Amino acid sequence: MSMSSGNLSCNRALELAARTLRIEATAISALIPRLDAAFARAVELVLAGTGRVIVSGMGKSGHIARKLAATLASTGTPAYFVHPGEASHGDLGMVQDCDIFLALSNSGETEELLRILPAVRRQGAKLIAMTGNPASTLARAADVHLDASVAEEACPLNLAPTASTTAALALGDALAVALLDARGFGPEDFARSHPGGALGRRLLTYVRDVMHPKASVPAVRPDAPLTEAILAISKGGLGMTAIADASGLILGIFTDGDLRRAIEQDVELHKARIGSLMHANPYCIAPDKLAVEAVEIMERRRVNQILVADAGGRLLGALNMHDLFAAKVI
Numbered sequence: 549m550s551m552s553s554g555n556l557s558c559n560r561a562l563e564l565a566a567r568t569l570r571i572e573a574t575a576i577s578a579l580i581p582r583l584d585a586a587f588a589r590a591v592e593l594v595l596a597g598t599g600r601v602i603v604s605g606m607g608k609s610g611h612i613a614r615k616l617a618a619t620l621a622s623t624g625t626p627a628y629f630v631h632p633g634e635a636s637h638g639d640l641g642m643v644q645d646c647d648i649f650l651a652l653s654n655s656g657e658t659e660e661l662l663r664i665l666p667a668v669r670r671q672g673a674k675l676i677a678m679t680g681n682p683a684s685t686l687a688r689a690a691d692v693h694l695d696a697s698v699a700e701e702a703c704p705l706n707l708a709p710t711a712s713t714t715a716a717l718a719l720g721d722a723l724a725v726a727l728l729d730a731r732g733f734g735p736e737d738f739a740r741s742h743p744g745g746a747l748g749r750r751l752l753t754y755v756r757d758v759m760h761p762k763a764s765v766p767a768v769r770p771d772a773p774l775t776e777a778i779l780a781i782s783k784g785g786l787g788m789t790a791i792a793d794a795s796g797l798i799l800g801i802f803t804d805g806d807l808r809r810a811i812e813q814d815v816e817l818h819k820a821r822i823g824s825l826m827h828a829n830p831y832c833i834a835p836d837k838l839a840v841e842a843v844e845i846m847e848r849r850r851v852n853q854i855l856v857a858d859a860g861g862r863l864l865g866a867l868n869m870h871d872l873f874a875a876k877v878i
Contacts, residue, residue, distance in 0.1 A: 568702040568710065575698040575711040576718045582695050583722075590676050590692045591726045594625060597674065599646030601627040604635065606660050608709040609652040609716065616650070616720035623724050624733035632660035640664060645672025652720075653677070654696070654712045656684020665689055678719060680712055694719055755842055756835035758875045759856045759865035760786065767792045767863060770799055770823030774810070777802050777822040786868055788853045791826045796862040798855055800826030832857035835864055839875060842867050 594601060601620055605613035613629055620627035630642065632651075643649065649668045651661050656679035665686070668675060677690035680697040687693040696719045702710035766784030768777050770791050780789040781804065791800040802822055810817070810825055832855045833842050846854055846869060856865040 564704065571700060571702040572711050572714040575715045578699070579696065579715060579719055579722075586692055586694060587723070587726075590694060590723060591730060593674055593676060593692055594648050594723075594727055595730055597646060597648045599626075599644050599648070599673075601625055601648045601650055602630050602643055602673070603627055603650045603652070604630045604632050604661065604664075605652035606632055606658050608713045609654060609658070612713050612716045612720065613650075613652045615717065616652070616724065619721060619724045620727070623728040624731045625724065625727050632658070632664055635664045635667075640667050640671070643668060643671045643673050647671075647673040648676060649673045650676045650678065651686060651690070652679075652716055653684075653686055654680040654709060654716070656681040656686040658686070661686060678716055680715075694723075753839040753875055754835065755833055755837050755839055755856055755867060756865075758839055758871045759835065759867050760871070761865050762796075762863055765790055765855075765863065765866045767796075768822055769793065770821070770826070772822050774815070774817055774820040774822055774825060778807060778817075781807070786853060786866055788866070788868075789822075790855055790863055790866065791822055792863050798830065798832060798857055798861055798863050799823075800828045801830040801853070801855060802826045803851075803853060830855060832861070833867070834859070839867075839872060843872055846872075 601617070603613040603617040603620070604610075610629075610631065617627045617629040628642075630640075651665075653661055656677065662685055665675070674692075675690045676692045676694065677686045678694040678696050679687050680695075681687060682693060682695050682697070696712070696716045698711040698715050700706055701708060701712060702714075764784070766780035766786065766789040768780050768789055768791055770793070772791075777789050777791075781787065781802070788801055788803040790798060791802060792798050800823070802825060806825060806827065810820070815825065831845060831849060833845060835856050835858075842854055846852065846867075853866060853868045855863060856867060858864055
């Protein structure tokens with residue numbers, strides 16, 4: 549049925565939206581006083597397991613189960629979703645005695661889940677049930693039951709899974725976060741699970757991954773004429789040249805900005821030696837540092853280039869802001 553565009557219909561839509569959010573917020577808040585020893589036991593059970601967490605559910609609970617499996621897997625707890633209908637046709641072969649089987653069902657009487665429970669038990673896996681009915685068959689069969697019951701659905705008919713799925717989602721997230729903390733899962737662990745994301749790039753990209761190697765970095769001796777340094781800058785395309793001795797020891801750096809300042813100061817370009825104009829003993833970074841550290845240094849010092857050096861101060865490469873933008877570190 550189509551809804552008219554009049555004010556009354558609009559007001560009704562807003563009222564229903566507000567009512568839905570209030571009911572779902574209440575459903576989540578009601579979970580807090582029900583957190584008890586059972587929740588702690590569920591965390592302990594998963595931590596003690598040497599296998600994986602197999603999450604399963606039908607219908608809307610199945611969608612929540614898929615999300616929960618993904619959240620667990622990305623936060624340090626190996627997990628995957630198994631459809632209960634497919635499980636009884638061969639997928640239960642993935643379940644081992646070292647696994648934890650996490651079953652989601654609002655009623656606790658979902659036929660497809662109950663049908664595979666004996667097989668899960670025979671495999672030796674521990675069972676955690678998350679239901680809205682502590683007296684249900686699934687809840688009573690579980691090693692640990694997590695109560696996700698709600699007073700009412702947000703659906704005006706009190707039929708469509710709305711508040712119940714929201715509560716299950718929130719309780720599943722609470723379980724994942726408790727496990728994350730217990731495992732000492734940190735930002736670098738998260739980055740390894742999300743290498744394609746912004747955090748992954750920031751925490752997994754090292755200077756050595758994005759720097760220009762020594763062979764492509766312009767470098768001149770300190771007694772070189774300024775004109776030679778200018779040609780080196782032009783050919784190098786990095787907006788700077790390193791100044792180093794015969795062994796590669798970095799003595800200084802000279803940039804496009806330094807050249808402009810030299811011109812403003814009426815330096816005799818054809819007579820000047822680069823050693824008298826360079827920034828001596830420039831700040832350098834090691835190749836095994838994170839690229840984001842190079843960004844912080846460059847922003848703090850208000851420079852667009854930084855030289856990369858070994859522990860002895862010898863030239864290994866160079867970075868500029870364009871490299872870091874291209875690598876999406878910033």
